[in-house]
Amino acid sequence: EIVLTQSPTTMAASPGEKVTLNCLASSSVSYMNWYQQKSGASPKLWIYGTSNLASGVPNRFSGSGSGTSYSLTISSMEAEDVATYYCLQLSSYPLTFGSGTKLEIK
Amino acid sequence: QVQLKETGPDLVQLTQTLSITCTVSGFSLTTYNVHWVRQPPGKGLEWMGAMWNGGGTDYNSAFKSRLSISRDTSKSQVFLKMNSLQTDDTAKYFCARHDWELDYWGQGVMVTVSS
Numbered sequence: 001e002i003v004l005t006q007s008p009t010t011m012a013a014s015p016g017e018k019v020t021l022n023c024l025a026s027s028s029v030s031y032m033n034w035y036q037q038k039s040g041a042s043p044k045l046w047i048y049g050t051s052n053l054a055s056g057v058p059n060r061f062s063g064s065g066s067g068t069s070y071s072l073t074i075s076s077m078e079a080e081d082v083a084t085y086y087c088l089q090l091s092s093y094p095l096t097f098g099s100g101t102k103l104e105i106k
Numbered sequence: 107q108v109q110l111k112e113t114g115p116d117l118v119q120l121t122q123t124l125s126i127t128c129t130v131s132g133f134s135l136t137t138y139n140v141h142w143v144r145q146p147p148g149k150g151l152e153w154m155g156a157m158w159n160g161g162g163t164d165y166n167s168a169f170k171s172r173l174s175i176s177r178d179t180s181k182s183q184v185f186l187k188m189n190s191l192q193t194d195d196t197a198k199y200f201c202a203r204h205d206w207e208l209d210y211w212g213q214g215v216m217v218t219v220s221s
Contacts, residue, residue: 033207035151042200042211043143043151049206086151088208094166095141095153 002027004087006098014106019074021101023065023087030091032070034063036083037100043086047072079105108132110140110201110212118191120221128184128201128212135159135177139204140184142175144197145214152197156204157184191219 003026013019023032031050035043045054047063050070060075074081082105087098114126128140135157142154155165155175163175174187184201198214 042214044211045207045209048209054209088151090207093164094168097143097151097153099150 001094002029002089002092002096004089004096004098006085006087006101008101009099010102010104012104012106013074013077015077015079017077019077019081019103021072021085021103023070023072023098025068025070025089027092028067029089032063032065033088033090034072035086035088037086038083046085077105081105108203108210110203110210112199112201112212112215114199114215114217116216117218117220120191120193120219122191123187123189124191124195124217126186126199126201126215126217128186130182130184130201130203133203135179135182135184140177141202141204141208142186143200143202143208143211145200146194146197154186154199193219193221195219 005024007022034047036046037043046057051063062073065071084100084102086100109131111129112126118124136159139156139158141156143151145151154169157175157177165173172189177184196219198216200214201212202208203210
């Protein structure tokens with residue numbers, strides 16, 4: 001089973017600040033997906049194939065990485081970005097999620 | 107448009123069996139796969155298993171002995187059944203469509219296991 005370790009667990013950013021969330025895989029994966037989940041809601045596909053933005057996702061978001069190390073970056077934090085972000089690997093079964101990064105605003 | 111909706115009980119007794127139905131619309135179960143994911147209150151997401159478009163299934167070994175996934179394509183429904191429930195099975199249960207990604211998710215159903 002591939003274990004995904006996300007860091008940080010929680011962080012707070014000021015409006016306009018650049019934010020980077022990390023996801024480290026225990027074995028190499030082909031690509032990484034990211035989900036945004038707001039309180040009480042279902043997860044939403046946010047970034048797929050490591051760097052492709054899902055429909056409707058603002059272009060201040062970007063994704064990068066390869067092998068075992070992936071990241072999601074917000075170029076300029078906005079209040080609406082407050083959420084928990086999860087990475088998900090679909091390279092091997094069982095599918096596994098990271099434990100999430102809770103992003104708050106200062 | 108693509109929709110998935112989970113229906114099931116709010117409360118299940120300890121050691122009993124959980125049954126949840128995922129009713130889909132806007133796509134065919136013979137074209138797309140459907141997965142089940144759960145989330146305990148305040149915790150992260152856990153993949154449970156999948157119903158493949160060809161009718162096969164795959165399970166997380168953490169559940170394999172007590173989890174069963176099936177479908178009725180004529181009704182566009184996928185079923186999750188899990189027995190021997192414990193209190194740590196209290197969670198919101200989601201179904202999600204799988205193309206290349208888990209792209210569309212249902213709203214989830216919150217199930218509490220009561221002792």
